[in-house]
Amino acid sequence: MKALICNQPGELALIDRPDPEPAAGEVLVRIRHVGICGTDFHIFGGKHPFLEYPRVMGHELSGTVEAAPEGSDLQPGDPVYIVPYLSCGDCQACRIGLTNACRNIRVLGVHTDGGMAERISVPAQNVIPTGGIALRDAAMIEFLAIGAHGVSRGHIAAHDRVLVTGAGPIGMSAIIFAKARGAHVTVMDTREDRLAFATGGLGADASVIATSDQADALARGDGFDVVIDATGVAAPMMRGFDFLAHGARYVLLSVVRQEISFSDPEFHKREATLIASRNALPADFAEVVAQMQAGHVPTEALNTHRGPIRDGVDLFKEWSRPEAGVIKAILDV
Template structure:
């Protein structure tokens, strides 16, 4: 089968590999249809991922069709599915509390083990969810949106809460969309005029431009100077996260959607004065995947607006290398593995 391998940082190669074989009991063989390209994939390509061994087949935003099933699997051959790429052990303290998204021994497809930038993939059947009502192109967008849906659920903020989402990349936009679905009053903050214009024009959000990280007073004006009931940071920037503490209202919460390798510091008196919550949000669960799928089907998520670029497996080494540096107009790119038509006319690298 064909696969794209990141042999080393900056080196993506299309290769022919042996087929993956028959599924073991409890597993299924999936013909990969579409794969979303994530920020993690760009980090791997650029050599900036701290927990990765090369060579690696990337890709964890996946849709496909079941080719065969192992013993004990209730899904059907030919069924179209969304892949949850977070493979959990099922036995650790987190898994026993129904939190497989933060499993002690978690393995993520495309990171800890080979992923879906290939033609066929073996997956535990428990990680496959029916793509009912979704095209396979749209289904490949469920995983990245589930990150934001999970963060909103983690925030515990209810209808009417004033929310600030810092970072208008794909994860931040997904978080903002699900905060709005939850009935929250959402403002987006970013350093990119282009992304804020997209969020305002295409998605209808209130936005604040923050070119130097100094827009605190203007941001607080959106909350009558009181701060926000919940602040979501989706920047992956330590300085941004530290500055976000001052934007949280008394009694509010800061949700760290992104992760940074750095240490984060904050003023304990200010933290206690507000009696604020600091919440981490990692990956997503079956519940979040279902919420995203239902929201797309019902028209609450404009998935075709978010997926701005498309490529094929054969062209993806060239295009990923280009998109790692040329971000103009790029929100979310998807690989059509079989080279077939996408769900809509999309931008293509030339």
Template sequence: MKTVICEQPGSLVLIDRPSPEPGIDDVLIRIKRVGVCGTDLHIYTGNQPFLSYPRVMGHELSGIVESAPAGARVAKGDQVYVMPYLACGKCIACRAKKPNCCMNIRVLGVHTDGGLVEQLAVPQEFVFKADGVTLDQAAMIEFLAIGAHAVARADVQPKQRALVVGAGPIGMAALIFAKLRGAEVTVLDGREDRLRFCETLLNADHVVRLDTTGAAADAKQLAELTGNEFFDIVFDATGNVKAMERGLEFVAHGGKYVLISIVSDRISFADPEFHKRETTLLASRNATPDDFETVLKAMRAGLIPTAALNTHTLKLSDLPSEFSKLLDPSAGVIKALVEC
């Protein structure tokens, strides 16, 4: 079967591998769509902290079941999505129904080979029916679930003021689900095209351009929007240390700061600022089955503009020559889908 593998940073190659032999508990899936994630871009550029090369990328997956164990929730011919966080089911996190942060987690496309293939065998407990949505939509459930999980972690309430810092796909997902909970959402980013997208297609209440001059005009604008009180909840989706450290400044007294992004570094805050706000600091990692179901229900209800989010489509065999183009900001990529 055709397989695209990242041999080392900056190098994708198309190879031929034997089709997988599913284990007794595995579902064999013919992969149809793979979403390209920021994680994949970081793998390609050599900036992913939990990975060793070579690696088959791809964890935003949809496909058609080719075979399944007797008694599984899916059967041959079913359209499915994959929850790519292969949790152990036994550790303290799994026992607490938090498989997203399992101590022994293996994420497809990161810790173990992923879905940029024609066929993939996955343990049955991580494969779910994707009825009522398209294959394209099913491949977008995972990245949207990341945002849904962050919003659930923050327990966003109607009329709360939320700030999303970083208008990439994950930040957009947080925006979508914060809005669905009735929050007033502001987006802060340095790219005008992304801000316009958030405002016109995702119904952001306010957008603010990042000030890179050092004059802090963005902070002044955020203060004006909130009567100098700032935000009940701030979500960071930047993957940038300086941005993550600065974001605390925008949290209201008594507010919450949710770090969705991850960096291979230390982050720090001024303790007096952290304490005087009595800030609740939350990490948000991956997503749970409930988050995936939240996304699926919203998709079925037509509440997510998936057609607008899917800006680019590529063929599996074209990835080695075309993948690097997705890194170019001028390409205007929001979500690229690979057709297998």
């Protein structure tokens, strides 16, 4: 089969490799579409801290079943998406249902080879029917589920005043699901094009340039009921504490290698809550599918770039350029 492999930072190659042999309890999936994530660009750029090369990337995956184990409800030809978090099922986190935070988690395309290939074999519990969602759209379910999980972690409700900092794909997913709950959403970023898309395409109620006087004024105001950080940068993560209202929740979708700090007196004065949000749970994936089925996710607008995997070497280099204006790129396999 064909696979797109990252041999080392900046070096991709389309190679032939043997088809995978499903182990007991695994489903063989013919990959049809692969969403490209910021994680993939970090791997390509040599910026991922927990990765060994060479690596077949790809964790935003949809396809069709080729073979399923005996007793499975899945049948050959079934359209499916893949939950890329391979949890152990035995650790303390798994025992309490936090499979997204498994102590021994392996993420497809990061800790083990992923789905930028014609076929992949994964445990049956990680292969989910699409529920009628088009396969190309189903390749976006995983990144949307991360935003849905952050919104759930923040217990966002109707009429909450929400600030989303960072208008990349993950921040956009948080906007979509905060709006689905009836929240009033303000989005903050340094890029005017991303802010325009967030308000015009995703329904955000207001936008703010992060470096503007308006942003400074918001920091001096009453604050927001919920702040969601999706910047992926330490400095704005720390600045986010300034936007918290009294009694607010601060959800960190971002994760960075550096330490972050905040003013303890200000944090205590506001009796705020700091919340980590990691990956997503089955309920978040189901929420994404439900919102897609209801027509509340603008999939055509989100999928700005697409192309065949045979051109993946050149496409990946082009899409990794900020000037390319990628929101979500998808490889067709």
